Amino acid sequence: MNILLIGSGGREHALAKKLSQSPNVKLCAAPGNPGILQFAHHAHIDITEHEELLDFCEEASIDLVVVGPEAPLAAGLADDLRAKNFAVFGPSRDAARLESSKAFAKDFMLRHGIPTAQYRVFNEHQHHEAREYVASHPLPVVIKADGLAAGKGVTVAETHRHALEALDAAFDGKFGTAGRSIVVEEFMDGEEASLFAICDGENFLTLASAQDHKRIGDGDTGENTGGMGAYAPAPIVTTEILREAEERIIAPTLRGMKAEGHPFVGCLYVGLMIDTSGNARVVEFNARFGDPETQAVLNVLDGDLARLLHSAAIGNLDRSTVQSVASGVSCCVVLAASGYPGEVRRGDEITGIEDAEKTSNGAVSVFHAGTMLHDDVDGTQSLRTHGGRVLGVTAKGTTLEDAIEQSYKAIKHIHFRGKTYRTDIGQKGMKKG
Ligand code: AMP
Ligand code: GLY
Secondary structure, rough: EEEEEEEEEEEHHHHHHHHOOOOOOEEEEEHHHHHHOOOOOOOOOOOOOOOHHHHHHHHHHHHOEOOHHHHHHOHHHHHHHOOOOOEEEOOOOOOOHHHHOHHHHHHHHHHOOOOOEEEEEEHEEEEEEEEHHHOOOOOEEEEEEOOOOOOOOEEEEOOOHHHHHHHHHHHOOHHHHHOOEEEEEEEOEEEEEEEEEEEEEEOOOOOOEEOOOOOEEEOEEEOOOOEEEEOOOOOOOOOOOHHHHHHHHHHHHHHHHHHHOOOOEEEEEEEEEEOOOOOOOEEEEEEOOOOHHHHHHOOOOOHHHHHHHHHHHHHOHHHEEEEEEEOOOOEEEEEEEOOOEEEEEEEEEOOOHHHHOOOOOEEOOOOOEOOOEOOOOOOOOOEEEEEOOEEEEEEEEHHHHHHHHHHHHHHHHEEEEOOOOOOOHHHHHHHHH
C-alpha cells in the first residue's frame, strides 16, 4: 500500500512509525520532519498546492492519503483528493467544520441533542448585544473565537472585565476572520479527557482514551500550550463513561453528520469534560488526531494501522485490523524550547536521542516535533531545535507508573539548550488508577 502522510509534527511522526509497521506499506510524507523521514520518503510538494499534490499522488500511485493537521482539511484537501478518486483518511471541508467552526459544532450538537455547555453565538454586527449578554453572564464565562486560532482563541474569564476584553479583542480582529463570530459559553467544571474515534462516515472504532496536559507548568499552572504531554489509556474514562460517550456523543455525531449530507470520514477527536458524578459533555470536537495524545494512543494500539485507516477511508471500517486498542500503558512527555508557548530560540543542537531509545530496550520512542537537520561546515548534519515543542519522549510500560518512569529516565539522555518540560505528566492518572 502506497501511503502519503501530510504533516510535520510529533503526531505525524507517531503516525509514520505506526503506519510503517503495517505489512507491505511504502510511506511518503510532506512536508515531514527529520523523525518522520526516517520512516518515509520525502515527497517534495507544497501541500497547499492541491493540483501539485494530486499530480504527485497520480505519479506515485498513492493508495491512501492520511491528513494529520486541521488546516489542509479546512482548505478542502480531502474534497479535492476524493474528487479524483483517491482514498483519503480525513474529513471533507464541510465535515471538518466540527473543528473549523465552533459555532457550527455547537449548533450541530444542539440540533442532535449531544451533551455540551449552554452557549450563544454572536456575529460582528451583534457586538453590543454580545457585550450585554457577557456582562450579565454567571462567572466564570468562556469566550471562544469561532474559527481556527491555533488553540489560542479560547478565554476562560473569571471576571466580567476579562470576558469583555476577550470579546472586544476577538471582534477587533485579534484572531483575524476566525474571530468574526464568537461563542459565549457556560463554564463546565470537571476533568478533561480525549477520545479518538476512527470513522468511516457511519461506523467507528474508539482508540484508547487519553489525557493531555495543556498548561506549561506543573500542577496545571501557567499559560495554555499545544499540549505538554499525554498518557493513555486514562483511568478517568471508565468503561461506563466510554460507553456513554460512544452512545450519546460519537454515534449521534456520525448519524447527524451523515443525515446533514456531510458524512465524517477520519479521526473524530472528542474533547470531554467529565464532572464529579461521571457525566461527560463535549468541550470541543477536532477533525483530526490530537497532538501529543496520538503519540501515547498509537503506542498502545496493537493492530494494523494502515489497513484500519484505509478501511475507514473507503467507507468500510474493518475492526478486525485491531487486536487491542490498549495493550499496555503509554506516557509522552514533551520537551519544549525555552520560552514556549511564547517566542522561542531556534537552532540549538539536540543530542542523546539514540541513547535515550537504546538504553530503554525498545520501551521508548522519541518523536520529533520542532526539529530540523542543519548542514554543518564539516559536511555532516546535526539535529537542531526548530519550534516550540521540540520532541515527545514516549514510553510504553505495563503500568502507568512504569511508563512515566521510563519516559523521565529517557529524558535525562537528551540535551539541548533551554530544554523545558513538565515533571508531572501522568500524575493525574496515578491518582485515579
Ligand atoms: P477548546 O479549544 O474549545 O478545546 O478550548 C480550549 C480549552 O479551554 C479546553 O481544553 C478547556 O480546558 C477550556 N474550555 C473550553 N471550553 C470550556 C468550557 N465550556 N468550560 C470549561 N473549560 C473550557
Ligand atoms: N492536544 C490538543 C489538540 O491536539 O488539539
